[in-house]
């Protein structure tokens with residue numbers, strides 16, 4: 001395999017796209033869903049189990065890992081892939097979003113962000129240069145530019161100012177990243193819900209030049225309708241021959257709508273986090289395993305799913321271990337949810353290649369509208 005990262009767009013159907021990102025650590029089939037492994041683990045899952053669901057790539061969080069166990073320690077131990085025993089590609093975020101959402105006492109300047117750790121109150125600085133260094137020490141295959149995420153709601157002047165700062169940081173990220181064969185750097189489009197700001201941001205990023213382009217600043221509480229209205233124009237502003245990544249999305253119907261609008265990659269904590277709270281995604285919508293209706297039910301969560309939770313266990317058992325707070329509950333429900341998300345992506349990849357995406361999308365919505373199987 002080549003030591004460069006490349007993207008081949010193999011099929012389009014309307015604005016939906018199917019392709020392959022080739023990296024020295026393996027291929028990423030797109031549209032791709034990336035499970036989130038925040039602290040060097042996808043919670044409740046072995047890495048080989050994550051791979052068994054069909055995931056080609058994981059996401060790791062720069063903010064968490066730089067604080068604990070630190071990027072320098074992970075580097076000394078051979079990098080993040082070896083540390084967490086995952087040899088397929090890893091994408092790391094820049095840390096910017098989590099500094100704004102988790103850290104205390106933040107101070108933002110043109111240089112970067114100073115903040116206090118949410119773990120022990122220690123003081124840290126993140127700049128574009130430091131974010132590139134941390135992501136290099138982690139050994140990330142796909143590195144994200146350091147950007148600023150304005151808290152919403154914000155007025156247009158504030159969003160414009162923030163976007164321009166992020167574009168200056170994108171240039172500094174590009175310069176600090178340098179030339180690293182086998183690793184790629186993605187730029188992040190900002191500009192809120194404003195078409196003119198999104199266009200200016202896309203132009204600034206194209207001028208700098210990146211291996212892929214993310215659509216940032218969405219999935220921050222604006223709602224699906226507003227998000228889709230941006231996705232109706234934003235992906236088309238980005239180079240067609242590079243992967244497009246929608247950060248932090250989302251629910252199954254958000255993902256399907258984003259793919260329909262030309263997005264190639266997504267990540268979200270939802271399937272894994274929901275697995276720990278008893279929320280289960282199925283072809284027929286969402287169910288809550290905690291509900292008493294499942295306590296005598298010998299049927300699987302989802303008869304069409306091939307995961308261990310569905311092959312080997314009943315709803316009654318899954319209800320019991322959830323109510324008893326047994327660890328296997330998180331393991332099985334997380335596996336199932338991740339399997340559901342990967343099956344969803346595989347279904348879309350096949351449909352796009354066959355030119356049948358619209359029919360697939362209709363069937364997806366129709367099956368969900370039927371709701372869960374009737375109570376016994």
Ligand SMILES: [Zn+2]
Nearest residue numbers: 305307310336
């Ligand atoms: Zn299952």
